[in-house]
Amino acid sequence: MFAANQQDKPRLTSLSHGGGCGCKIAPGVLANLLKTAIPFAVPSELLVGTETADDAAVYQINDHQALIATTDFFMPIVDNPRHFGQIAATNAISDIYAMGGTPLMALAIVGMPINVLPHEDIAEILDGGREICAKAGIPVAGGHSIDSVEPIYGLAVIGIIDPKNLKKNATAKAGDVLVLGKPLGVGIYSAALKKEKLDLSGYEQMIANTTKLNTPGKKLAAITGVHAMTDVTGFGLLGHALEICKGSNVQGQINYADLKILPGVKELAQQGFITGASNRNWASYGADIELSTDLTPVDQAILTDPQTSGGLLVACDPAVLGEVLEIFAEEDFGDAAVIGQLSPQAEGRSFLRVI
Structure with missing residues (x-):
């Protein structure tokens, strides 16, 4: 059976209690958590918000342009650090495509057990994410990182669409x-x-x-x-x-x-x-x-x-x-x-x- 060659390094998947989109809070639990959300006045420019659990938020800026904003991150689904970065980035950018949009740029979301995971592995995760962003034709324009117990990686992605094509x-x-x-x-x-x-x-x-x-x-x-x-x-x-x-x-x-x-x-x-x-x-x-x-x-x-x-x-x-x-x-x-x-x-x- 296949197993990544980790030598003496910890397996990425061994450092997290779940992996990939399987980390999501169950839909029924999430619905209950959101029931107590404080209501606010929704601007008419907000074409897509939280009402139908859609893939991204969409905000109209003029007659022919609307911004798409999304974020997605999770814990490792594989042990190969570069593959983990590639998968997480692909998953996050998908929300822009699912709305029918074109991605513009991304911000990295990084939480790593800095004293447990080799630093070269963390660099590989980030490089994997950048590789996928390059395939999508967008830069990783910034981000935020923390020292966390479990490894977490993903992206916040901004895209654009003509509102008449919004799906x-x-x-x-x-x-x-x-x-x-x-x-x-x-x-x-x-x-x-x-x-x-x-x-x-x-x-x-x-x-x-x-x-x-x-x-x-x-x-x-x-x-x-x-x-x-x-x-x-x-x-x-x-x-x-x-x-x-x-x-x-x-x-x-x-x-x-x-x-x-x-x-x-x-x-x-x-x-x-x-x-x-x-x-x-x-x-x-x-x-x-x-x-x-x-x-x-x-x-x-x-x-x-x-x-x-x-x-x-x-x-x-x-x-x-x-x-x-x-x-x-x-x-x-x-x-x-x-x-x-x-x-x-x-x-x-x-x-x-x-x-």
Whole structure:
């Protein structure tokens, strides 16, 4: 099985209680925490705030420009420090693409156990982040660092968009089809890696998937028939699809057989390599999910698996589906596929059915 050559150095993943987007606070717990938020007057220029748990905040500055602001950071999902930096940076920048925007610059968020982790490893983490920012065409223009018990790295990212092209997670329409840009299973890979049970092929698949920038988002934003977008991260496919349904007042159906799943993930899940976040996710939103009786606990684990730097989830008119898939193909997202559809809300309730 694959294990990074750490010699006498501590494994990055051994220094944290969780990793990647699996570190997220469970959606149900987060909702309760935010219930007591102090209300404030929302300026009309704030086009996207906290109302629908969207991927980023958006503030309009004139008729043709709006700023997109987001932040994302987490603890190590892998032991290789450069890969950790690359994954965290890719994940943070994804929020800009998920809104349909173009990233402009980033600020680094750094918390490291400075007397435990070798300084050269910390430098590697930062270099990995800068490499991905360079691929996205943006600078790391600053940041902030602290000495922390667990290693933490991520970015605050600023982007820009023409407001008419803005894609929210709450503007889908009944009749839309759902397209997912990347295969599932990163969380299960990470659970196996932490136990040193992920082989080299699986690790390579994991790195390729988590360091692939969601660049199709910029082009998809210009298509009028693309109604909503989000990226699938810590709440798993079901959690983020349910956010689209609830925000858009529709109900959805996911066709399990149409999902693309990373190689070996089902077998690893059958062996018990499932993250704690997957179970927390189901506990938070399972009441709004109808699973076919044909689906197994392993299938449920894949559907709720926290994705780090996961794929774009797009709700679009069937009339523009060909154009959407063509853009994914042009940007080298060969696993992009139609995974379901949306329909009118039934009985005043938004829910998600998986068949």
